[in-house]
Amino acid sequence: MKDILLKVDNIIKRFDNNTVLNGISFDVHKGEVIVVVGPSGCGKSTLLRCINALEPIQGGSITLEGETINPADKNLTALRQKVGMVFQSYDLFPHLSVLRNITIAPEKVQKRNPKEVEKEALALLERVGLRDRANSFPRELSGGQKQRVAIVRALCMNPDLLLFDEVTAALDPEMVREVLDVMLNLAASGRTMIIVTHEMQFAKAIADRVIFLDAGQIVEEGDPISFFEHPQTDRAQKFLNTFEFESVKNHEK
């Protein structure tokens, strides 16, 4: 087994009296792609936000390469650079060009050489097919293009772990594919990723392991084939059934 990159140990997350995550534990190995699925409000997004220290946790621990992730920590910026996150609402910085959106953090946070960063950013844009939009502004891009830029922005920090929070949920259907293809390429190149998604076909294709979350707990966990084809628990079966449509045409025959 490869090295453990991220260790989530029995975490508890509460908003006031509402427990959103109730004792979640799992490990992520280097190069592994984890897909988290579950009904709305089950805590999937909150889980990602806790991993990136956007939310404080009330119990348990999250460690990245042995270092504890804690929102109150002084070393938070250092840790955050190792974790890239892409949000549902492709929130590029509207006042900056596409290229600047990508290069500003490596330059200002990581203090890297601007020329070098720009070269890397352009190469990454090339890979997602947006090299010619480098000088455009976010308002001139489609949703799918913005989301691809947001992915490049996260990548350019050279993170060890990438988090995707329902990145296609706000997109028009015809733009979903171009974003998912970028993610499939990343998985193929051996990136470690945790993906929250409602695209079940995509989940099946990309996941090394699927985690099914319901009511703040891990209900089922396993490889995608057995999870999607032979779910062990009732709750997982019920959840997966909501994505199936029974044909009504045969009934009349």
Place this chain on the structure above:
Amino acid sequence: MPDLGLDVLLKGKNLARLLGGLGVAMRISMIAVVISIPLGIILGALMTWKNPVIKAILRVYLEVIRIMPQMVLLFLFYFGTTRAFGIDISGEMASIVVFTLWGTAEMSDLVRGALIAIPVHQYESAEALGFNRMQTYRYIIIPQTVRRLIPLSINLITRMIKTTSLILMIGVVEVLKVGQQIIEANRMVSPNAAFGIYLAIFMLYFFACWPISMLARYLENRWRV
């Protein structure tokens, strides 16, 4: 061709006097602008704080100033303070105080609006990229706020310049008052002076405010977010 009374403009020092009057109006509005913009930025930032006491006080201040017509405020400060507190301030001083109070209130509301218009996701994306708090404000939040704010505050400046036409009511001799004086003085020799003088005043206000609105429009297009 009817007599438009334009000849009065060229008599004696009339044109220079009008320009002097405009100078007074510009001086008052510019002093008020210079004080109220930084004050408005501070108060506007305070309004976004969670402290309910500060919020309530600022809210009351903003509403009171906005609801009261500027003329009433001018009368209150010029005539009211003299009688009630025995403070003898000049008309120009009273005007500066009133315009500053008004400008600060309007500016603070613009700043508050620009700040809360920045979605929380902008802060979170910046944080997720490893920016610390200072860097988030410096590179992400403030540039966006300023871009939203500049066209709006330029608009406020032209409104403040135009509103100085009220201060003749408290005896400040600004451009409109000078115009009236010239018209009165020439009543017998040039009864049509009113048209020429008011036309000249219109042009003076126009050339004082027009470049400022042009600048606002230019920046608005350039910085569309």
